[in-house]
Amino acid sequence: MTLADVGRRLDQRGWVLGTSGNFSEVVRRDPLRLAITPSGASKGDLCLDELLEIDEDCRVVNGRPGRPSAEARLHVEIVRQRGASAVLHTHSIWSTVLSERHASGAGLAIEGFEMLKGLEGVSTHQHREWIPILDNDQDLPRLASVVREVLSSHPACHAFLLRRHGMYTWGDTLPQALRHVEIVEFLLEAIGRTGC
Amino acid sequence: MTLADVGRRLDQRGWVLGTSGNFSEVVRRDPLRLAITPSGASKGDLCLDELLEIDEDCRVVNGRPGRPSAEARLHVEIVRQRGASAVLHTHSIWSTVLSERHASGAGLAIEGFEMLKGLEGVSTHQHREWIPILDNDQDLPRLASVVREVLSSHPACHAFLLRRHGMYTWGDTLPQALRHVEIVEFLLEAIGRTGC
Amino acid sequence: MTLADVGRRLDQRGWVLGTSGNFSEVVRRDPLRLAITPSGASKGDLCLDELLEIDEDCRVVNGRPGRPSAEARLHVEIVRQRGASAVLHTHSIWSTVLSERHASGAGLAIEGFEMLKGLEGVSTHQHREWIPILDNDQDLPRLASVVREVLSSHPACHAFLLRRHGMYTWGDTLPQALRHVEIVEFLLEAIGRTGC
Amino acid sequence: MTLADVGRRLDQRGWVLGTSGNFSEVVRRDPLRLAITPSGASKGDLCLDELLEIDEDCRVVNGRPGRPSAEARLHVEIVRQRGASAVLHTHSIWSTVLSERHASGAGLAIEGFEMLKGLEGVSTHQHREWIPILDNDQDLPRLASVVREVLSSHPACHAFLLRRHGMYTWGDTLPQALRHVEIVEFLLEAIGRTGC
Numbered sequence: 122m123t124l125a126d127v128g129r130r131l132d133q134r135g136w137v138l139g140t141s142g143n144f145s146e147v148v149r150r151d152p153l154r155l156a157i158t159p160s161g162a163s164k165g166d167l168c169l170d171e172l173l174e175i176d177e178d179c180r181v182v183n184g185r186p187g188r189p190s191a192e193a194r195l196h197v198e199i200v201r202q203r204g205a206s207a208v209l210h211t212h213s214i215w216s217t218v219l220s221e222r223h224a225s226g227a228g229l230a231i232e233g234f235e236m237l238k239g240l241e242g243v244s245t246h247q248h249r250e251w252i253p254i255l256d257n258d259q260d261l262p263r264l265a266s267v268v269r270e271v272l273s274s275h276p277a278c279h280a281f282l283l284r285r286h287g288m289y290t291w292g293d294t295l296p297q298a299l300r301h302v303e304i305v306e307f308l309l310e311a312i313g314r315t316g317c
Numbered sequence: 318m319t320l321a322d323v324g325r326r327l328d329q330r331g332w333v334l335g336t337s338g339n340f341s342e343v344v345r346r347d348p349l350r351l352a353i354t355p356s357g358a359s360k361g362d363l364c365l366d367e368l369l370e371i372d373e374d375c376r377v378v379n380g381r382p383g384r385p386s387a388e389a390r391l392h393v394e395i396v397r398q399r400g401a402s403a404v405l406h407t408h409s410i411w412s413t414v415l416s417e418r419h420a421s422g423a424g425l426a427i428e429g430f431e432m433l434k435g436l437e438g439v440s441t442h443q444h445r446e447w448i449p450i451l452d453n454d455q456d457l458p459r460l461a462s463v464v465r466e467v468l469s470s471h472p473a474c475h476a477f478l479l480r481r482h483g484m485y486t487w488g489d490t491l492p493q494a495l496r497h498v499e500i501v502e503f504l505l506e507a508i509g510r511t512g513c
Numbered sequence: 514m515t516l517a518d519v520g521r522r523l524d525q526r527g528w529v530l531g532t533s534g535n536f537s538e539v540v541r542r543d544p545l546r547l548a549i550t551p552s553g554a555s556k557g558d559l560c561l562d563e564l565l566e567i568d569e570d571c572r573v574v575n576g577r578p579g580r581p582s583a584e585a586r587l588h589v590e591i592v593r594q595r596g597a598s599a600v601l602h603t604h605s606i607w608s609t610v611l612s613e614r615h616a617s618g619a620g621l622a623i624e625g626f627e628m629l630k631g632l633e634g635v636s637t638h639q640h641r642e643w644i645p646i647l648d649n650d651q652d653l654p655r656l657a658s659v660v661r662e663v664l665s666s667h668p669a670c671h672a673f674l675l676r677r678h679g680m681y682t683w684g685d686t687l688p689q690a691l692r693h694v695e696i697v698e699f700l701l702e703a704i705g706r707t708g709c
Numbered sequence: 710m711t712l713a714d715v716g717r718r719l720d721q722r723g724w725v726l727g728t729s730g731n732f733s734e735v736v737r738r739d740p741l742r743l744a745i746t747p748s749g750a751s752k753g754d755l756c757l758d759e760l761l762e763i764d765e766d767c768r769v770v771n772g773r774p775g776r777p778s779a780e781a782r783l784h785v786e787i788v789r790q791r792g793a794s795a796v797l798h799t800h801s802i803w804s805t806v807l808s809e810r811h812a813s814g815a816g817l818a819i820e821g822f823e824m825l826k827g828l829e830g831v832s833t834h835q836h837r838e839w840i841p842i843l844d845n846d847q848d849l850p851r852l853a854s855v856v857r858e859v860l861s862s863h864p865a866c867h868a869f870l871l872r873r874h875g876m877y878t879w880g881d882t883l884p885q886a887l888r889h890v891e892i893v894e895f896l897l898e899a900i901g902r903t904g905c
Contacts, residue, residue, distance in 0.1 A: 134331070135722070139827040139891035163884075212824060217899045235453055235482035236408060239335040245455045246481065257823055259833045285834065286823035296359075303335035311413045313902070314509070330527070431649055431678035432604060435531040441651045442677065492555075499531035507609045510705070526723070627845055627874035628800060631727040637847045638873065688751075695727035703805045706901070 122295050124158065125167040130299070131211055132165030136306065140164070141212040142287065143190040146295055147200060153177040155196060159187030177201075194265040195289065202272040205291035207298035212287035215309040220254050220282040222313075228253040228282075231308050239304035240279045241297055252305070253281040280305045318491050320354065321363040326495070327407055328361030332502065336360070337408040338483065341392040342491055343401070349373040351392060355383030373397075390461040391485065398468040401487035403494035408483035411505040416450050416478040418509075424449040424477075427504050435500035436475045437493055448501070449477040476501045516550065517559040519691050523603055524557030528698065532556070533604040534679070537588040538687055539597070545569040547588060551579030569593075586657040587681065594664040597683035599690035604679035607701040612646050612674040614705075620645040620674075623700050631696035632671045633689055644697070645673040672697045710883050712746065713755040718887070719799055720753030724894065728752070729800040730875065733784040734883055735793070741765040743784060747775030765789075782853040783877065790860040793879035795886035800875035803897040808842050808870040810901075816841040816870075819896050827892035828867045829885055840893070841869040868893045 124144045131137045142164055145157040156172045158164070174183035179193040196208045223229040231237065232249040240250065253271045258264040264283075271281060279301055280290035290305055292298030320340045327333045338360055341353040352368045354360070370379035375389040392404045419425040427433065428445040436446065449467045454460040460479075467477060475497055476486035486501055488494030516536045523529045534556055537549040548564045550556070566575035571585040588600045615621040623629065624641040632642065645663045650656040656675075663673060671693055672682035682697055684690030712732045719725045730752055733745040744760045746752070762771035767781040784796045811817040819825065820837040828838065841859045846852040852871075859869060867889055868878035878893055880886030 138895045139888045141824060141827060214898050214902060217822065218903050221903065233481050234413065235479065236337060239337060246453050257834050283823065285821050300335045307334045310410050314410060314414050315417065429677050430609065431675065432533060435533060442649050496531045503530045503606065506606050510606060510610050511613065625873050626805065627871065628729060631729060638845050692727045699726045702802050706802060706806050707809065
C-alpha cells in the first residue's frame with residue numbers, strides 16, 4: 122500500500138475534496154525523514170514521484186519542486202510524540218460539522234460502539250475514546266505546540282479534530298493509519314446522524 | 318460470485334469500513350466446514366487464498382495463517398440454526414444508528430415496503446418483518462447462545478442487529494445473502510431518514 | 514446505450530439495490546414486443562442475453578428461461594398510454610420516503626426548480642410537475658388499471674410513485690428515460706432534504 | 710486535464726445528473742473563443758469532439774452540430790468580468806437546497822472554515838466569503854446582465870448560486886475551477902448539514 126492508494130480511496134469517499142488533506146509516511150527515523158504530499162496535490166491521483174522528503178525542520182531534502190504543506194509541522198509533531206509511521210489528515214463533512222458542534226467541550230467522547238475496536242489496542246466496545254478538538258490556527262508553529270500539549274495530555278487518543286477544519290490520525294503502519302481514518306469517520310458520521 | 322466479489326461491492330457502499338465486518342460460506346455440511354474471512358482483512362480487496370477454513374468449533378483446519386474473527390461462533394450458530402449457506406456481517410451507519418434508536422424495544426418491525434419482497438419467502442409488502450436487536454457483548458460464547466435463543470424465538474426473521482455494532486444476515490446461497498444485506502440496509506436507511 | 518449500461522449506472526447510484534427495479538425497452542410496436550429484465554436479475558451486471566422478450570399479454574416470446582417481473586403489466590400499460598419506447602422502474606430511498614410523506618395528498622407537486630427542464634417538453638423552471646402517488650398493490654392487473662386511470666387523468670405527468678415502493682418513469686428513447694430517472698430522483702432528494 | 714475528465718469526476722459526485730450543468734474553457738482571448746459543452750450532453754461521458762467553439766455572441770464557429778446551452782451567455786459574462794479561463798456550472802442537491810434557504814438574504818456568508826483556503830487567493834480560515842444568490846430566470850440576456858452587476862458588486866466572490874437551480878464557479882485554469890467546485894460544494898454541504 123502506498124500513499125497514492127490511500128489517496129485514491131479517501132478521494133472516492135469524498136474526504137479530501139479540492140486538493141485538501143495531506144499525508145505522510147516515515148522514510149527513516151534517525152535522522153527523521155518523512156515522505157509527504159506537496160501542497161496543492163490532488164489526492165485522488167497522486168504520483169509517488171511528486172512526494173517530498175522532508176527533515177524534522179520540514180525542509181525538503183530530496184530536491185524536488187513543490188513545497189510541503191504548512192501543516193507538515195503537525196505531521197512531524199505527531200510522529201515524534203506517538204512514534205507513528207504514517208499520519209493522515211482528511212477534511213470530511215462530518216468531522217467538520219462535529220468539530221463545531223462539540224467545540225465548547227474541547228472534544229467529544231465516543232463510547233459503546235463496536236467500531237471502536239478498529240482503533241489499535243482497543244479490545245472492547247465499552248472503551249471510551251476521547252477525541253480532542255483544537256481551535257484552528259494559521260500560525261503553525263503555535264498550533265504544533267498546542268498539538269504537542271494535547272497529545273501529551275491525552276496519551277491514549279488515536280485522533281484529534283481541528284475546529285471547522287478536519288481530522289488527524291496516525292498509525293504504526295500506513296494500513297493502520299488508513300484503518301483509523303475509516304473508523305473515526307464512521308464513528309463521527311454515526312454520532313452526527315444520531316444527533317440529527 | 319465469490320466472497321471477494323461480495324467484499325468489493327459492500328466496501329463500495331461503505332458498509333465494511335476499516336476492516337470491519339466478516340463473511341462466511343459453507344464449504345461442506347458434514348462435518349461442517351466454513352470458509353471465513355480472517356480477522357483484520359480489508360473487505361474491499363479480499364484474496365480468496367486468505368480465507369480460513371474452520372470447523373464447527375471455529376478451529377482453522379486448512380493450515381493457513383491468520384485467525385478467524387472472534388465472531389466466527391455467530392456464523393456457525395446461524396448456519397446451524399437456519400441451514401444457511403452464507404452469512405454476511407456488515408457495519409453500516411444506519412444499522413448502527415437504528416440499533417440504538419430501537420434498542421429499548423429489543424428490535425424493530427418493518428412493514429408495508431415493497432422492498433420486503435427481496436427477503437426470501439416474502440411475497441407481499443404487507444409482510445411484517447421483525448428485526449431483533451441484541452445487546453453487544455465481547456463474551457462471544459455467551460453472545461452465541463443469545464443468538465441461538467433469538468433465532469429460535471423468531472424463526473421467520475431474516476436478519477438481526479447487534480446494538481451499536483452492526484447487522485447479520487444470511488442466505489441459502491451467497492447471492493441471496495448479498496441480496497438480504499442490500500434489502501435490509503435499504504429498509505433501515507428508509508426508516509432512518511423517515512424518522513429524521 | 515443498452516439496458517445493461519442503464520443498470521450499471523443506476524446500481525452505482527444505489528437506486529436498484531438487491532435485484533430491485535425493472536427496465537424495459539420497445540423492440541417492435543405492431544405487434545407489441547418489449548425487451549424486459551427478468552425477475553430477480555441484478556441490475557448492476559445485467560447481460561443482454563438474459564433479457565426476455567414479451568408480448569402485450571406479458572408472455573415470453575423469445576423462448577428464454579426466466580419469468581418477467583409481475584410488474585411487466587405496468588410497463589405494457591405505460592408503453593400503450595404514453596407511446597414510450599423505454600420504461601424504467603427504480604427503488605430509491607428518497608422516492609420511498611416521499612411516497613409515504615405525501616401519500617395523503619395522492620401525489621406531490623414540484624415547482625420552481627431549474628432541473629424540471631430535464632423533463633421532456635418542459636422549458637421553464639416555473640413549470641409545475643404533479644407526481645401522482647398510487648397505493649401499492651400485489652394484485653397487478655388491478656394496479657395496472659389504476660395506472661391506466663392515473664396516466665389518463667394526468668396526461669402531462671412524466672413519472673409516478675408507488676407508495677413505499679418506488680418510482681416509474683419513461684421516455685421516447687432509452688437515454689431520455691434514464692435522464693428522467695435522474696431528474697426525478699434529484700428533485701425528490703432536494704425536496705426530501707429541504708423538508709428535513 | 711480536459712473537460713471530459715472534469716465531467717467524469719463531477720458526474721461521479723452526482724453534481725451533474727440528467728445532462729444538467731455546463732462547462733466551458735477559453736480557447737483564445739482575442740477574439741474570444743470558448744469551448745463549451747453542447748446542450749443535452751451527458752457530462753459523465755463527454756467526448757471532446759462534441760464540444761462547441763463559440764464566439765462572444767455565443768455563435769458556434771467550429772461548424773459542429775449541436776447548440777450551446779442557453780446559459781452560454783453567463784459563461785461569456787464570467788470570462789469577461791473575471792478574466793477566467795474555465796467556467797463550471799453544476800446542479801447539486803446542497804446548492805439547490807441552500808439557494809432556497811438563503812434566498813431572502815440574496816446570498817450566504819461562509820466564514821471560519823479551513824476549506825475556504827482552497828479558494829484562490831484566500832489564505833486564512835477567517836476569510837468571509839459571500840456567495841451571492843440570484844433569482845433564476847429563463848430570459849438569459851436579462852440574467853446575464855444581473856450576473857454582470859453581481860460580479861461587479863462582489864469583486865471578491867468566487868462563485869454564485871442561481872436560486873433552485875445550481876452553482877457557478879470559475880478559475881484561472883481548469884484545475885483551479887474544478888477545485889473551486891469541490892470547495893464550494895463541500896462548504897455548502899457542511900453548512901447544510903449543520904443547519905439540519
